[in-house]
Amino acid sequence: MWKAVRVGAAAVLAAALAVSAAGCGGEEPAASDDKVTLSYAVWDKNQVPVMEELAAAFTKDHPNITINVQLTPWADYWTKLRAAVTGGAAPDVFWMNGPNIQLYADNGVIMPLSDKVDQAKLDLNVYPKALVDLYTFEGKVYGLPKDFDTVGVWYNKELFDAAGVKYPADGWTWADFKAAAAKLSNPAKGVYAVGANLAGQEYFYNTIYQAGGNVISADGKKSGYDDPATIEGLRFWTDLIKNKQSPDLKTMTDTAPLNLFESGKLAMYWGGSWNVAEFGKNEYTKTRVDAAPLPTGVKQATIIHGLANVVSAKTKAPAQAWEFVKFLGSKPAAEILGRKGPIPAHTGTQDAWLTANAQFKGKVFLDAVSYAVPYPVSRNTAAWNDEEFKQLTKAYSGEVEVDAAAKELAAQMNALLAKE
Amino acid sequence: MAEPPRPPRGGRTATHVTLLIGAAVMVGPFLWQFLTSLKTLTNATRVPPTFLPDWRWSNYGDVFELLPFGDQFLNTVLMTAARTAGQLLFCSMAAYAFARLRFPGRGLLFGVFLSVLMVPPPLFVIPQYEIMADLGWLNSLTALIVPGLFSAFGVFLLRQFFLGLPKELDEAARLDGAGPLRIYWSVMLPLARPGLLALGILTVLWSWNDLFWPLIVNTDPEQMTLSAGLASLQGQFQTDYPVLMAGSLLASLPVIVLFTVMQRHFIQGIAFSGNKG
Amino acid sequence: MTMTVTGAADDVRTAVPAPVPARRRRRWRHRGAEAAWAYLLIAPTGLGLAVFYLWPVLQTGYFSFTEWGPFGGHEWVGLDNYRTLAADDEVLTALRNTVAYTLLGLLGIPLAVLFAALLNRPRLRGVSVYRALFFLPVVTMPVAVAMVWRWLYNGDYGLINYLLSLAGVDGPHWIADPATALYAMVAVGIWTSLGYNIVIFLAGMQSIPREYYEAASIDGAGALAQFRRITLPLLSPSLFFVSVLSVIGSLQLFDLVYVMGGSGQAARANPAFPRIQTVVHLFYDKAFYTNDRGYAAAIVMALLVLIVVLTAIQFRLQKRWVHYG
Structure with a gap:
């Protein structure tokens, strides 16, 4: 009833003021038996x-x-x-x-x-x-x-050439990735191998599954963040930050990894097939970047x-x-x-x-389907997504050890899942 | 007549130096904004920075690609114009009544108006949003404008102004047989021009720069205001600073130009509201 | 030189019709007509305020006792939201930050007084130019201001850290570092409002009669003594007005935090965000990002309490230091 009063009062007022309601379009023709x-x-x-x-x-x-x-x-x-x-x-x-x-x-x-x-x-x-x-x-x-x-690695050919590193190719592994990262990084010049972006879909979800871990159990009832393998998948990123092969969170807060990549400060950018549009249009990346599959850890995995x-x-x-x-x-x-x-x-x-999109190796993203892992969800995904950010920010900034943060995250997430 | 006091000798240079340092801190950021807006992202992120730009005017064009800048500019102009016109009319009407007419419940009603002045905007926002949703006004110019047509502050400010006008004026008009409406329109409004100008300037400033409400009700980029549109660019995935600097410069330029042209009125308006408001 | 507050108080009093001898006032023949006109003139703003402001405040109060379902509809949950709120670290931190912004923001007042005093020196050249330059940030869109400062503060490519590096100082990531973020934001707030405050103070100073200074001069009082004994006391109504505005503004800080700190996911990935989160930003996040409107309403009710308490304290204290001439 209150809603009616509210609407009524507002409508009368609006009419009295003769304000044209520009937003009230979208008429719905009456649906008859044959026309819909x-x-x-x-x-x-x-x-x-x-x-x-x-x-x-x-x-x-x-x-x-x-x-x-x-x-x-x-x-x-x-x-x-x-x-x-x-x-x-x-x-x-x-x-x-x-x-x-x-x-x-x-x-x-x-x-x-x-x-x-x-x-x-x-x-x-x-x-x-x-x-x-x-x-x-x-x-x-x-x-x-x-x-x-699906997700792949976008890489800057110019920076790879300058560092004398072979371009990433099918079948490359975490070890290859880490070796390349060491050579590609030059923190004194503000150049890093990759930006350990605090994002699930393109970043830590992938490495979690590559390490053999999981974000959420198959039945959607239990968090996977206390699984040692999952923690290894997170450590992949915190180690990169520790070794100065990725800018720290503060730098990435000041300047987004995408823009760091587009100004030649990151040799690699983990991104999706959707990035073809952006990288095909951007003047800097248009001629300098290409796509490769994600490196293989214990397993090969990409989030689909x-x-x-x-x-x-x-x-x-x-x-x-x-x-x-x-x-x-x-x-x-x-x-x-x-x-x-x-x-x-x-x-x-x-x-x-x-x-x-022939200018890039788009096939990378299609081939990835064969080993793709579905995006982890539950009934109230948003609730524990928030918790992921809250806890992992502490791990990425070095405030808390990664395994402690992951365990805390698991506990919080399990509490939220129990409420679903 | 005694001489006005003189600052101690030598103090004058110190005064200017202090003021110049202050002015440099105030203006420096704008200069840097302008210089950055003409660089490539690669040059803007060079260490140490280059001071001279690359004269890359295309950054300004990129703003239009990133945002429906033209639409947003128009929305902002229309919203600002409508809110300002509405407030000038409605507030002056109510202010005149409160200042010059006698009617039962005047004190009480004015108290109620004042109470609105005390409440912080976030307290209105959820129900206001619900009203807009119920009426189907979300993502429309109407939603941007309507709640901003009414202002307790404007009524208060203009009432102060009307109270300061000599009583003889409307008494004379009454003797001539003028009704309240005519006195309001032909006697009071023309005399209230400085007050109206002050309220107008404040409303333009507030409307053009308003973020909270436009951000909430209009989320379709084509229906956004410049303030909200620009704010939507910031975030994790967009820090192309040269383009952001170009966009923010373009968005704030109209009011800066208006200020430059009407500087005296702006300053007087602010000082007036500070003294009366 | 009557300042806001005296003015306001007097006017509230005179708003109640004073008993004026009837024969001295000429009235329209029908009192009823006068009242009818008055109501008619007040009606647009009156109705607008009622529908869009007064009624919503009551509703927000009501919402603060409800919980909203994912697909609309809300149910009465009594004091649940307030109970959660009292133990919610995020809310308590936001409240603490907001109070910190408010107190630190007051530091802008002496700075503005200093510049206003300099500008008020007799026969100073270029006053209007200085005043215009100081005023520039006041008329600039806050979103634009925040973007410019975000760029100036950039830890790697910002101008500020470059200038510091010339002096051999390695500057922090000002707004991404939890240790500096809040102070960096306060500085921008002060920078933005400085020009406004200077204009108010300057107007206040200019309305102080010159004779006071002349008399003091003759008594042999120096510039500083004059400032302390004449300028400050007579400026106290302006000081009070500006401090009230500053407190109310700081308590509702949103734009700067939204642009410089981020919102939604970007805010969540910002390591400094918990240090700069304000109550209004948290309210926005709960009401329009996570769609927890009942809880958001409770948060904003807490803000209302904070505002009422701090403003009441200010009005209580004003009796000790504000002099109305």
């Missing part, structure tokens, strides 16, 4: 044209279904989506990511798709297994993978993440929404996506992406 308009929420502005192209292609085959692509920028996507879900105005189909999938599935906000997949006899093996697993919650699939990204299309549990047109998601997951749709966007998830459609 589906809203499709996305967050990447760069992908809006390709999404609209896909929508048009879909409408061509399904003349009764129109797709309304709605862009909400990343910074606000989840906040607005939550508000829309609360207000019963969730988009029919929308983009989902790893850290959020379980929260949405667990709260019944999105529709399980397993039955529909079975009915349509879809083969989920056309997508990387790690991605299908990421979007499976309590045995049910909730989203069809759209695209994926990707988005999926999901259907709102409250959609008024579930059949049509599923039809659209099915189309988005199909091979023809993936082929359209690959020419202009990220790496499409559907196997056998990635050549378009390789051709579009």
